[in-house]
Amino acid sequence: MIRFDDPRFITLLSIGIASAALWWVLAASMDGMVMATDLSVGNFIGTSVMWILMMLAMMLPAMAPVMVQYAKLAAKETGGMALALRVVLFGAGYFVLWGIVSVVLAATQLGLAQTSLFTMGGTLATPMIAGGLLIAAGVWQFTTIKDMCLTHCRRPLAYLLGHWREGMRGAFPMGAGHGAYCVGCCIALMGLMFVFGAMNVLWMAVIAAYFVAEKIAPAAERWSRLMGWALVVAGAVTVLLSL
Numbered sequence: 001m002i003r004f005d006d007p008r009f010i011t012l013l014s015i016g017i018a019s020a021a022l023w024w025v026l027a028a029s030m031d032g033m034v035m036a037t038d039l040s041v042g043n044f045i046g047t048s049v050m051w052i053l054m055m056l057a058m059m060l061p062a063m064a065p066v067m068v069q070y071a072k073l074a075a076k077e078t079g080g081m082a083l084a085l086r087v088v089l090f091g092a093g094y095f096v097l098w099g100i101v102s103v104v105l106a107a108t109q110l111g112l113a114q115t116s117l118f119t120m121g122g123t124l125a126t127p128m129i130a131g132g133l134l135i136a137a138g139v140w141q142f143t144t145i146k147d148m149c150l151t152h153c154r155r156p157l158a159y160l161l162g163h164w165r166e167g168m169r170g171a172f173p174m175g176a177g178h179g180a181y182c183v184g185c186c187i188a189l190m191g192l193m194f195v196f197g198a199m200n201v202l203w204m205a206v207i208a209a210y211f212v213a214e215k216i217a218p219a220a221e222r223w224s225r226l227m228g229w230a231l232v233v234a235g236a237v238t239v240l241l242s243l
Contacts, residue, residue: 007071011087015064022057023205030199039110047110050199051102056095058208059182062215063094066156066178070171073160077167086171093175097183101190109198123198127242130195134235140188141228149184150224153215186211 029050067087074086113122117129125133140146152159156178165174189207196203210227214220 007075007083007087008068010084011068011071012064015060015067019057019060022053022060023201026053026057026204027201030201039114044106044110048103048106051106051109052099054198054204055098055102058204058211059095059098059186061208062153062186062211063091063182064212065216066094066153066159067091069156069160070174073164074171082168086168089168089171090175093172093177094179094182096176097179101183101187105190105193105198109194112194118194120197120199123194124196125194127238131235131238131240131242133191133195134231134238136235137188137192138228138231138233138235141224141231145184146188146224147221149181150214150221152178152181153185154220185214 067090070090071083071087074090075083078086109118109122111122112118116126118125159178159181160174163174163177164170189210192207193200193204196207214224217223
């Protein structure tokens, strides 16, 4: 039976509402959007904001398991608005690293837009580069770093118990620590955004769904390697066809 005052339910509901709102904003704002490619400060800020919104929308569902577990454990120490603030601080710590990644990707996009290797304002790789990105993402699936990070992402309770810090002061660093594992788990696959079009909302949703599945689906440690092989093969074929 669902308890509407259960911190886990409230956290999951909040994530669902925030995610839905972000996806709506992205779908509405990217409809017919023309990317500016000049290297002005204003354009860099605008592009960074767009990447941050994209990253929030994509990663909020993927962070739901650890946020729910954190809310459950923190509720044993505090409650009410203090508990809500702790959960928000944990989430903020998680997204600080993804925010940094977003700014780096925004700068990368603007830089690539000045080259002949990417089209559509630096958001879409040419076939040769796309093949390289596919191969790189596939190879990453077999690395020790990927295995370690995926283990922590799939076992959020073990991470929280092993890195627990009490009170408000502990929430943010705990979130940042888990965020670091999440970045390590997903960063290479995030590069696929440039393969399918960084501003393509449909492919954003597909990649975001994969992130969630990799963290919660049974036996994901095994079939994520199958995904690695699939990406390598797809990349090799793409490169060969571009020659």
